[in-house]
Amino acid sequence: DAKTTQPTSMDCAEGRAANLPCNHSTISGNEYVYWYRQIHSQGPQYIIHGLKNNETNEMASLIITEDRKSSTLILPHATLRDTAVYYCIVRPRGSNYKLTFGKGTLLTVNP
Amino acid sequence: SAVISQKPSRDICQRGTSLTIQCQVDSQVTMMFWYRQQPGQSLTLIATANQGSEATYESGFVIDKFPISRPNLTFSTLTVSNMSPEDSSIYLCSAYGQGRSEQFFGPGTRLTVL
Numbered sequence: 001d002a003k004t005t006q007p008t009s010m011d012c013a014e015g016r017a018a019n020l021p022c023n024h025s026t027i028s029g030n031e032y033v034y035w036y037r038q039i040h041s042q043g044p045q046y047i048i049h050g051l052k053n054n055e056t057n058e059m060a061s062l063i064i065t066e067d068r069k070s071s072t073l074i075l076p077h078a079t080l081r082d083t084a085v086y087y088c089i090v091r092p093r094g095s096n097y098k099l100t101f102g103k104g105t106l107l108t109v110n111p
Numbered sequence: 112s113a114v115i116s117q118k119p120s121r122d123i124c125q126r127g128t129s130l131t132i133q134c135q136v137d138s139q140v141t142m143m144f145w146y147r148q149q150p151g152q153s154l155t156l157i158a159t160a161n162q163g164s165e166a167t168y169e170s171g172f173v174i175d176k177f178p179i180s181r182p183n184l185t186f187s188t189l190t191v192s193n194m195s196p197e198d199s200s201i202y203l204c205s206a207y208g209q210g211r212s213e214q215f216f217g218p219g220t221r222l223t224v225l
Binding site: 032034038041042043044045046049085087093094096098099100101102103104 | 212
């Protein structure tokens with residue numbers, strides 16, 4: 001799986017958009033970008049994934065650059081409950097692949 | 112999505128004993144995964160459990176220490192054997208939802224070894 005690089009930590013004000021970057025310059029053509037988050041002491045939660053087009057769901061938006069070497073997860077209106085570690089993972093699509101977790105980004109949403 | 116439950120949610124154990132963690136999925140799944148999360152660290156995959164075959168262990172993890180059972184398509188157990196304080200971690204079970212490409216995780220089992 002391609003390696004990803006994320007900032008160690010970020011802060012965001014409540015109600016503002018949180019933009020979490022991820023670099024994956026070695027991504028290959030069949031690899032998707034997946035985002036998960038882990039709220040303290042809970043199991044990781046799937047957020048969103050994409051290949052090359054921008055994606056949006058009820059939780060977040062995912063913006064992938066045209067060269068697919070980086071992406072940004074956007075939480076449009078961050079709340080205190082969005083405080084968590086966010087993991088960007090690159091892997092082929094399908095249900096036969098293990099997930100390899102990096103250190104992720106600790107997002108702290110401040111009141 | 113898949114709903115995954117684990118038992119126990121937490122336990123405190125004595126050095127040298129063993130603990131078996133149960134993982135139940137609300138639908139049939141092919142592959143189940145066991146992860147360990149040591150204090151302040153990210154998740155590390157222990158092994159992949161396929162129904163009807165031996166589990167596949169990641170580097171640094173061995174069957175004698177972490178035996179896994181997978182008796183059917185909805186259930187798996189992980190045993191942490193001959194525990195030491197270094198085994199104090201959160202142990203998480205996960206699986207893919209039916210026809211889905213994203214993994215879902217259980218709530219974890221918080222293990223403390225004294």
